[in-house]
Amino acid sequence: xxxxxxxxxxxxxxxxxxxxxxxxxxxxxxxxxxxxxxxxxxxxxxxxxxxxxxxxxxxxxxxxxxxxxxxxxxxxxxxxxxxxxxxxxxxxxxxxxxxxxxxxxxxxxxxxxxxxxxxxxxxxxxxxxxxxxxxxxxxxxxxxxxxxxxxxxxxxxxxxxxxxxxxxxxxxxxxxxxxxxxxxxxxxxxxxxxxxxxxxxxxxxxxxxxxxxxxxxxxxxxxxxxxxxxxxxxxxxxxxxxxxxxxxxxxxxxxxxxxxxxxxxxxxxxxxxxxxxxxxxxxxxxxxxxxxxxxxxxxxxx
Amino acid sequence: xxxxxxxxxxxxxxxxxxxxxxxxxxxxxxxxxxxxxxxxxxxxxxxxxxxxxxxxxxxxxxxxxxxxxxxxxxxxxxxxxxxxxxxxxxxxxxxxxxxxxxxxxxxxxxxxxxxxxxxxxxxxxxxxxxxxxxxxxxxxxxxxxxxxxxxxxxxxxxxxxxxxxxxxxxxxxxxxxxxxxxxxxxxxxxxxxxxxxxxxxxxxxxxxxxxxxxxxxxxxxxxxxxxxxxxxxxxxxxxxxxxxxxxxxxxxxxxxxxxxxxxxxxxxxxxxxxxxxxxxxxxxxxxxxxxxxxxxxxxxxxxxxxxxxxxxxxxxxxxxxxxxxxxxxxxxxxxxxxxxxxxxxxxxxxxxxxxxxxxxxxxxxxxxx
Numbered sequence: 242x243x244x245x246x247x248x249x250x251x252x253x254x255x256x257x258x259x260x261x262x263x264x265x266x267x268x269x270x271x272x273x274x275x276x277x278x279x280x281x282x283x284x285x286x287x288x289x290x291x292x293x294x295x296x297x298x299x300x301x302x303x304x305x306x307x308x309x310x311x312x313x314x315x316x317x318x319x320x321x322x323x324x325x326x327x328x329x330x331x332x333x334x335x336x337x338x339x340x341x342x343x344x345x346x347x348x349x350x351x352x353x354x355x356x357x358x359x360x361x362x363x364x365x366x367x368x369x370x371x372x373x374x375x376x377x378x379x380x381x382x383x384x385x386x387x388x389x390x391x392x393x394x395x396x397x398x399x400x401x402x403x404x405x406x407x408x409x410x411x412x413x414x415x416x417x418x419x420x421x422x423x424x425x426x427x428x429x430x431x432x433x434x435x436x437x438x439x440x441x442x443x444x445x446x447x448x449x450x451x452x453x454x455x456x457x458x459x460x461x462x463x464x465x466x467x468x469x470x471x472x473x474x475x476x477x478x479x480x481x482x483x484x485x486x487x488x489x490x491x492x493x494x495x496x497x498x499x500x501x502x503x504x505x506x507x508x509x510x511x512x513x514x515x516x517x518x519x520x521x522x523x524x525x526x527x528x529x530x531x532x533x534x535x536x537x538x539x540x541x542x543x
Numbered sequence: 544x545x546x547x548x549x550x551x552x553x554x555x556x557x558x559x560x561x562x563x564x565x566x567x568x569x570x571x572x573x574x575x576x577x578x579x580x581x582x583x584x585x586x587x588x589x590x591x592x593x594x595x596x597x598x599x600x601x602x603x604x605x606x607x608x609x610x611x612x613x614x615x616x617x618x619x620x621x622x623x624x625x626x627x628x629x630x631x632x633x634x635x636x637x638x639x640x641x642x643x644x645x646x647x648x649x650x651x652x653x654x655x656x657x658x659x660x661x662x663x664x665x666x667x668x669x670x671x672x673x674x675x676x677x678x679x680x681x682x683x684x685x686x687x688x689x690x691x692x693x694x695x696x697x698x699x700x701x702x703x704x705x706x707x708x709x710x711x712x713x714x715x716x717x718x719x720x721x722x723x724x725x726x727x728x729x730x731x732x733x734x735x736x737x738x739x740x741x742x743x744x745x746x747x748x749x750x751x752x753x754x755x756x757x758x759x760x761x762x763x764x765x766x767x768x769x770x771x772x773x774x775x776x777x778x779x780x781x782x783x784x785x786x787x788x789x790x791x792x793x794x795x796x797x798x799x800x801x802x803x804x805x806x807x808x809x810x811x812x813x814x815x816x817x818x819x820x821x822x823x824x825x826x827x828x829x830x831x832x833x834x835x836x837x838x839x840x841x842x843x844x845x846x847x848x849x850x851x852x853x854x855x856x857x858x859x860x861x862x863x864x865x866x867x868x869x870x871x872x873x874x875x876x877x878x879x880x881x882x883x884x885x886x887x888x889x890x891x892x893x894x895x896x897x898x899x900x901x902x903x904x905x906x907x908x909x910x911x912x
Contacts, residue, residue, distance in 0.1 A: 244565035244583075268565050350842030351864035359866075375625075380657055380805040381846045384629035386867035419843065423798040426791050431552050438547060459843040466826070471840065499869070 243269045250297040252290055260284040269298050319451050326364030329519035333503055335510040338453040343443055347458040347470035348486030353501045353521045354457040355381045358415050363390045371410035378419045409452055416457040418471045440479040483507040551597050560584050572598045636689050638680050638814055642884045644873040645860055658804050658815040662835040663851030668877050669818040670701045673775045675882035676816055678711050680773040681739050683730035686718050691772025692742040698781045711739040713880035751782040758803055765811045778818040780836045794840050801844030
């Protein structure tokens, strides 16, 4: 239901809009679905002008079908797969973050969502030489941590300064639930629609600009006591791929292991519920230290 | 991207009339006068005025805004590059806790511009740490402190003035022993117990409504008092754990409170410290675990989480969640001077009995051979 306004297309001026409105034609649908000849007679407007306007309005407001082959060609040429820098996560994501899609990372407090986001940002800007837009809603973005991760990749300060520079390839939102969950529930009716609107903006942006969108979400406990991502069932349809991060439970409750386990809970490319364990320190260590024992020694000295 | 009319906070009948008249997005409404709108959408003058006010207030800023996405943003936040953020961070200092081990683990102390939560069982020292921080934030800058004022919101009634005087006196004495040059000597003249007490703004809240109202009014207060560098809420759990029938409402209020605190921390450049209580969670196999209170979603609210707990007879502080520091556990103690490192006064006496007990056993074994 789009209201007719002057200037919407060439030839649609104020007088014409007024005449049409007098004939009870208010919206684009009315123009397109009515008989042009009869309308021209009723409003005493030229048939040719109305026909041209109708054509332009149709072109502006219709969706045109695309053949599958063309769509596939377009996808092949425009989609990029951005590695996250963490081989375990890449395995879960089928080799990385896909542009044009929303990927969601959920987990409890301290499970490492922000750390993974920092790692992805540093990896994309340093190794892939592309720019990243990081939207932080929790106050957890610390540039010194990004610097630490960057320094683990290269100790050359010149290289550190010259990262990025390409076009924006990734948009990371940490976290999307911190600003949306206060709006949901209770007597607030517009919270759900705002959430779906944010989702729509992210999806359109990812598709139109060919960027990969990575969002983080908090977790809640379901009735049976197990962890599930927050924001409810309506949000669960928005991201294409969802990963749940958890701390690996060791003996004492206050242990400081940096091991995390990632479970794939929704994916259109891989079987679900496959799990990978990884070490959060991958972002701040060089690639050589891979044995578990050496890591323990380094935590004492680091 | 435009914002749809159905997401505005208006009454359903008004929204229906707007949609029926063909208005889909707020952009369509921006350029209309109230008279035009009331005619086209068959609304009363009053309703049309209300609609336009809502649109201008919520939608107008968002369409042109900066880094906030599609939804409403009163002041569109400017985007920074990571390099600019790093430079800004290096100017922000941390508030020392006077326990050098904890400060080392936190990277200098409690960071300014972030929210920190201190959880622990009763009696482990949360209020003591808060009182220590309230004094430490006032240490002059030439001694490595922040030199700011503090707003202390007390919900439990655990703020003891005499204890603050003791901690303040100990801090003043500690700094006066460190005086090396003239600048520090001049600073010491303004760093006395009286000035420390006069730089603390104490608020007493009796229930959650008062707490929420106080936090709501704080930004204005902070704009009038730009020297405030620390906000302490002791405790945030106490008012929210009483008489709450609707737990989902509690979660919503807490999430909103968390966002307001984060906005204050980053917008006004203050550190926020909150204390939380512990509760028992029963997991599947009948095992119970001590976890911080206020639920799972509150765990995401503070940026840094400190867990104070007992290990036998020792007090331990664990960093449970932090964006830029690894998790670590350090030991601390509470003395008459306040929150300090464990150890200097304790270790020598404990060593002597241990060696005494080892020797007789050793000599006995020798004797038996």
